[in-house]
Amino acid sequence: MIEFLNVSKVFPGKTSSIHALNNVSFHIKPNVIHGIIGLSGAGKSTLIRIINQLERHDQGEVSVFGYNDVKRLNKESTRMLRRKIGMIFQSFNLLESKTVKENILFPLRATRTIHEKDHLLALKLIEDVGLKGYENQYPSQLSGGQKQRVGIARALINDPKILLCDEPTSALDPLTTKSILSLIKTIKSERNLTVVIVTHDMHVIKEICDEVTVMHYGAAVEVGRVDDILFQPKHVVTKELVHLIGFNVEDIASQFKDLPNLTVLKFPKPLTNEKILSDIMQSFDVSFNILFANISPNTEGLMLVSMEGNDIALAKQALIEKGVVMINDRL
Ligand SMILES: Nc1ncnc2c1ncn2[C@@H]1O[C@H](COP(=O)(O)OP(=O)(O)OP(=O)(O)O)[C@@H](O)[C@H]1O
Ligand SMILES: [Mg+2]
Known part of the structure; x- marks a missing residue:
């Protein structure tokens, strides 16, 4: 479904260049929840932003939906690719001046005219994420958890096959985190999604992921089933991250x-x-x-x-x- 093959990415820095990704190879199976964990600056966000080409890799190949290398797609095909990939963010990225319903419709409005059926779809999504009755509220009237629910509904408006989540619960308290993770899990099952979730917290991995990739200084240092990694972490960073949740x-x-x-x-x-x-x-x-x-x-x-x-x-x-x-x- 998603495959990284010898992927590297360098950002130009003030004094020296930054190797954000270093020869990364692994694949993400369809219909799983795949976690990407690592310390700050490990390259996690860069890695998932390459999947929908918000970031372009310098070397290697990234296959998504059978396209051999997403970097080589033309503009129109990249647009099609992005439409099939929803994304949610740590800071929710909602438009403050727009209502819940308008935020959810925004990805459609950006490309075409909105019809009655789109309004109905938005209302259905609002209900699916547990926000029935909130359609005309503004983001400033919502809690963090509610804002992330809007983010999730917006990510689903194009009926994507992949959901990318960049630290979706890092701004939330532990109980709200649990409820958002549980919503992501439900949505994944109901819609047969492949979910990629970036986090620095092994609790999140343990809670909802099937498989995990551990990133360290731009390299994928460990990949496997969550049970295996929790029971037998191999890399020193994995051991530390597992140890932090008191699980060894x-x-x-x-x-x-x-x-x-x-x-x-x-x-x-x-x-x-x-x-x-x-x-x-x-x-x-x-x-x-x-x-x-x-x-x-x-x-x-x-x-x-x-x-x-x-x-x-x-x-x-x-x-x-x-x-x-x-x-x-x-x-
Ligand atoms: N647009 C950019 N320009 C320059 N450097 C960048 C850019 N984006 C990321 N970097 C650098 O690349 C490295 C990896 O960044 P990235 O954001 O992928 O890490 P991360 O694992 O997501 O970190 P965090 O947990 O803090 O979000 C970091 O050193 C970062 O400073
Ligand atoms: Mg990040």
Whole structure:
């Protein structure tokens, strides 16, 4: 869906040039939420702005929707590309003098005349993002979370296939962040979107991303499934970012490495884990020693356990049948 191949970008600086991207290669699968994480100045924004050609790369190729290199598209094709890619920003980028509905219609007005059906679509989007009744309000009358909801509705007006999010929750409090991330997740599923989300916060990655790329000084230093990266971060920066959210199962597991059958369990629904464990304890006469749990409402639960008993193999099989994923080979 989106592929970066040896992509580099240099900005001219006052004294020396800035290598914002350095030979970046990785791809983003369709219909996933792919996080781009890294410290300030790592090149995250430059990277996603290349996807819709708000920024042009100097070297390498970027394929989007099967176009081999988006840099080589002519003006009209670039316009078409941008229409299929929605974008939201940390600072919302709303027009203060325009109402919620007019902000949402703005990308259409910029290209053509607005019809009645466009007004209806805008109202439907306002409802979808949870702002019914707010259509005639102005941005100054809205909270940060509400402004980002307008940003999301505006990004959807052209029915895009890709949604780019540049630090969409960095200006929001933790609870509002959760609600916006949950909205992005819902919209992604309902519309079959591919979402690329830039953040410096591993909480955001853990909360909604399927896959993640870690950027450091313009390089993509680690790419993989979020579970893998959380459980076994390899690069020093990834380790630091994971450590910052107090999540280092490797460290925790190493304290217990002498215990038998050390296993990480990932539960499909956090609120069912106790029932699953107690059922299996009874059926197979095994005991679970829970050493660490990282479980919160509305996210998948992770648990480090040591198992003892005679029928461990059968108990593991039963766990898998209940939808529990075992991540034991990574410790
Ligand atoms: N238009 C520009 N002109 C000159 N330098 C730029 C420009 N845009 C970005 N840079 C530089 O390129 C590097 C990467 O910037 P970028 O904005 O992509 O980083 P980032 O990871 O998004 O950082 P942040 O987390 O602070 O948003 C930085 O050193 C930045 O100063
Ligand atoms: Mg940035």
